[in-house]
Amino acid sequence: MGLFFRYVGENWSYLLELTFDHVMMVLTGLALALLAGIPLGIAAASNRRLGKIILLLANIVQVFPSLALLVLLMIVFGLGFTTVVIGLFLYSLLPIIRNTYVGLTQVDPAISEAGRGVGMSTAQLLFRVQLPLALPFVLTGIRISAVIAIGVATIAPLIGGEGLGREIYAGINMDNPARLYAGAVPAALLALLADSLVGLLQKGINRGRSA
Structure with missing residues (x-):
């Protein structure tokens, strides 16, 4: 562990740069998945037959091993940032589509009928009633x-x-545990941080509804 902390102390600026690059790839891919996944989830919930097709296609993408999918994308789009972002976008789609779909189908039909009864249009009902109720699932x-x-x-x-990943693979190739951990530990911390932040947001929304 001493070698790890010494390596981090000597290369912290480079590791911060790699962390920033990592976060930007993830945020870009996730943002694109949100822009596409939520509308697809809405479409799946509004038309069950179409929904089966959408979920089937999203499941097929998810079944592909991540490295195999990225290699296939590399053949089409070449090396670099764009290919990685497209891969992350595709891998992020299924959970967003599926949870949007489940959230909307779990909305009590009586609530939707009440909205229609007070004169809400389909769009108003979706954005003012159904999507807010489905938000925890999303x-x-x-x-x-x-x-x-x-x-x-x-x-x-x-x-x-x-x-x-640059540090992870450099550590593996050079048999250097300090470099391997310098890439793996921040990546694990990023995953825990993302999970915790969204979890806190969910709890805040749930508390607000129960208050």
Whole structure:
């Protein structure tokens, strides 16, 4: 452990740069997954037949081993940031789609009928009633996606990406445990931090509703 702390002390600025690159890849992929996943989840909930197709396709993507998927994407998009972000986007989709779908289908039909009874349009009912009620489920999807994306991003260096995976693979290739831990420990902490922050947000929303 002494070697690890010494290495971190001597290279902290470089490790911060790698951490920043890692976070940017994850946030970009996750943001794209949110932009696509929530509408797809809404579409799946509004049309059960379409929903089966959407969930099936998202499940197929999730079944692909992460490295195999990134290599296939590399063939099409080349090496670097863009390929990694597309891979993280695809891997983040399923939890967001599925949890949005589940959250919307769990809304009490009586509440939806009451909204229609007071003259709400379909869009008003969705954005003012159904989505707010489904929000805890959506946040669960985001929570899962964030943790998955942080883990998958560690293999980004294999296809020309940046991030903490550079230290992990350098440590493996050079048989240097200090470098391996210098990449693995921050990546694990990022996953725990993301999980905790979204979890706190969920608890805050639940407390607000029960108050």
